[in-house]
Amino acid sequence: MIINHPLLGPRDANEFVHLGDVSMIDRPDGMDADAAAKFHDYLYLRDNPAGEYRELWYHEAGDRSWLVVTRDTLTHAISSVELARDVARTRGRSK
Amino acid sequence: MSNNFRIDVKKSAGLIDRTQPMTFKFNSKTMHGFQGDTLASAMLANGERLVARSFKYHRPRGIFSAGSEEPNALVQLRTGAYQEPNTRATTAELFDGLTATSQNHRGPLGFDIMSATDLLSPFLGAGFYYKTFMWPAAFWEKLYEPIIRASAGLGSLSMLEDPDKYDKGFLHCDLLIAGAGPSGLSAALAAGRSGARVIIADEDFVLGGRLNAENHTIAGMSGHDWAQQTLAELAAMDNVRILPRTTIFGAYDHGIYGALERKTDHLPHAGDKPRQVLWRIYSKHALICAGATERSIAFANNDRPGIMLAGAVRAYANRWGVATGKQVAIFTNNDSGWQTASELSAKGVNITAIIDPRDTAPRAHIAGATIVMGASVCNTAGRKALHRITLTNGQTLNADCLGVSGGWSPNVHLTCHQRGRPVWNDDIAGFVPGGDLPVGQTIAGAANGDMTLGAALSAGHKAANGIVKELGFTNSRAQVAKADDETFAIKQFWHVTGHKQRAWIDLQNDVTTKDVKQSQAEGFKSVEHLKRYTTLGMATDQGKTSNVLGLAVMAEATGKTIPETGTTIFRPPYNPVAVGAFGGRERGQHFHPTRLTPSHRWADEQGAQFVEVGNWMRAQWFPKQGDKTWRDAVDREVIQTRASVGVCDVSTLGKIDIKGTDAAAFLNKMYSNPFAKVPVGRVRYGLMLREDGICYDDGTTARMSENHFVMTTTTANAVLVYRNMEFARQCLFPDMDVHLISTTDQWAQFAVAGPNARAVMAKIVDKVDMSNDGFPFMACADVTVCGGTPGRLFRISFSGEIAYEVAVPARYGDALIREIMDAGAEFDITPYGTEALGVMRVEKGHVTGAELDGRITAFNVNMNGMVSVKKDSIGATLSRREMMVAENQVRLVGVKPVDKSDTLSAGAHFIAPDTAPTTQNDLGWISSVCYSPHFEQHIGLGFLKGGHKRHGEIIRAWDGVRGTDVDVEIVSPHMYDPEGGLQRG
8 A cells, every 4th residue: 555645755565554544643642430331432433434534553664753644445446545643633622 | 108198290380399308307207398398398209198196085186177277287497596386287388308297195196095085085075184183182283284294285394485587577568468368469469550559568477368270260370360360460569578487466455456477487597696576566557358268167087187167278288289189089068179079180189088067969080089969078087197987878988188178267357356257158158257346457359258269359459459548548440350260058057966075177276176065955055155165266366267167066066057157367477476576676685774883893803893783784792702691802891991991883773864943943842851941952852652651662862052952863763753753743733843863874883881981982972062051961963073074972971970872973073083082091991882782771770672562651760750741742631641640550670680690581470479470470571681880789670569668678570581589679670870970070
């Protein structure tokens, strides 16, 4: 596979490490009253779609950017690649 | 020379160089061939008919095809460590001195004692393993499998290390063309002329595909000459790369293709060159011009040596000047068989008969040939080679070669590698690609069902022009080369019925029409089941000549059409690829990189024994003259360190530099214990959890200044911890002002430990008050050493002694270890390795990877108090789940044998006295053991249910693997200096 890195252009998938669902960004706050239930869902519940999937990849043998790659799990077609930091901010994360 | 079957040079010069004779050996027989021969063409020229025994029935087999689809003629090539099994004689290029041996027989090839298997064939039909060898189950491993393995099968391995070299490489292009036949060459010409970067690859050593095997005319010259002229034009283009002897074996994601180039297989010796190169080709677009493969017709005893594909008979005559027989008969359901008859007859080869099941007028008049229309060959005779054929009209004819053509199957393999499903085309009686090709792939020529020459040439030309235009190049105005279309007419005719004998479909796996019908009768009707039940289409040829025939017979048996029956699809590789090619240079020592510590050269000079720790080589112990065992060295290192001073290279620990105004806040998230208020100039031990609450890693982190921390991780987790921290930094806390960089390789770090460590370090470190008040336990500072070399000093202790870790830029590591040894000489300083390090940490009760093994929580190691409830950190919430902190959970304990002379073993289970060693009675396990020179006995660390409350109890350590059962006392894990007074001193 080839991942079109937003900063570095097309790079071979060999350079990357795969993590999984983009929802890993949405980590609950451990100080919340119902944190245990939220963490359970965060850690153990995943969608496994046949089709478009947003997932985290890490450019470990490159610039060490975490990326959000939108990939069709049926065809491996990649429709977008974003910096995970930008995605995290749009999903409300800050400090 | 004994080339009795070579056609006179005036009648068929072929593409061989008769001025370059070559000698080769098949079994013990010495034979001759010419430059340009394959092993198969040379053997046929020498009249060698019987070349192999079949897989299951050990039937005599001859050469069947003239290409990589060959099911029969598999031989072992070369000898000794260079021996390669299952090589197709039809693709092996002849070289002077080549040695080949036949496979799968006991005794000589002509008298294989295993051929008795053939008489047992009624018992060996489809699925016979599944039925016969079912019981008793115990017989399988000891009896059945060894017998089956010895009697069925292909070649054998030399069992020696492969002495050849293999390389890997990367290529990039606008257009990759797979196949250099008429459509491929025509496409390459069009694309090359447009200026696009083109790679054209073909598995043959003479490019041109069927143009080299046929008598075609293109643009007023012979097909072979046109191919050579085209290749010369392509070779002159800087933007075109021609890869002969290269098989495109797989179509992968995003336009990446796998290719195997055979660099030196055609030479007697590879010399220092790589034997094969595995290319990864990145293409913007790929055009598959893989041609088509001829298939057979099933009739009784259709597997004898001398029965071969009609197109192969033609190829041997045209390309290699070889007559495959003295009396050649042709059995064909299409016009291409007639082509063989006409061309061989014109070269003076005796054509005895043409049998065509079509009820039409004969396609040609062949002098001296019996022509029978509307009939079939229904049986053959000849024990080790064909002698006679019998026709359905009762006629019997002598023949030593029978060319069979059941039609041509387009080579759609590469279109299937991403689950593309071919569709049936009735006009050509073959499967052609469906619409679902891999992205960026186009197919043209015979592989796409353009079965005639003119059509193939223009399909390639048109496809290439379309592709390069799409890629932004301007098409050349050159026209496609002109050629006529030969006739192509076929009747779908698969097998001759009305007999009870075996009629082969898949020669390589000995699958007959009976097996297919039996598979249907027993309910294995889908093509996927058919394949698995009968083994149709498996092994090295992957059914290139048999798949379509097999499913046509299945369709007939089920009363369905071929499109209703469907087809199996293909996976990579198109042809077998040696494992060595996938390994490339990454074998032996080069399987992974070797990392050496900064003191490696020095340690090597001391005669250190090294141990692999991941990629690192670490000193394990430092032997001295007089040591009887490794333990002598380890005990000495421990005793001397505890009595005076020792030094150990700890550079392999992961080091992460953390800077930023939010660095402390960030660490507070990473570690479960508080880090926000660590004072500048102090080090703190930190525990890292996974988000599910399991312990992940531990280490010390030093606050060098307000916004600068230096973290250490365990050696094993250096990469993973850094990855997780980058995840947290970028994905969880994107606005924190914090930056990370791994500096593991940048710093050499040494632990100096023991009562005299302070005195030694005072001589090494410049201008630092080394008193206990001036530089107390857990202090850290940026310092200089040895008169001005920048460094870092940490007062941390893994051994339990007064200890320092001193770090300098890696390039000074070698110098620093020598300086430390000099400074310590007056204290009889000892270097110590990983074993002594391990002994001291067990004595002290420190955990490592043996304890933090991915199942252990902070609670299990009695460190749950470190998981702060006042802040949110990774893993903290889920570490408090009810069952993870339940009373009956295992807890870290120390363990000592009651009898001091007993030994302990890691992996032993804790069992209460007087209970059976069962899973129900299991109380925990021992994770680490060592001989402690301090306690003069074995000691260990382990996990025991409720262990923190059981210090002083006597239980058993039972080890069923090693057969030991030892009474042990449970003690505190902190066995050496439990109060920690020494390290603070």
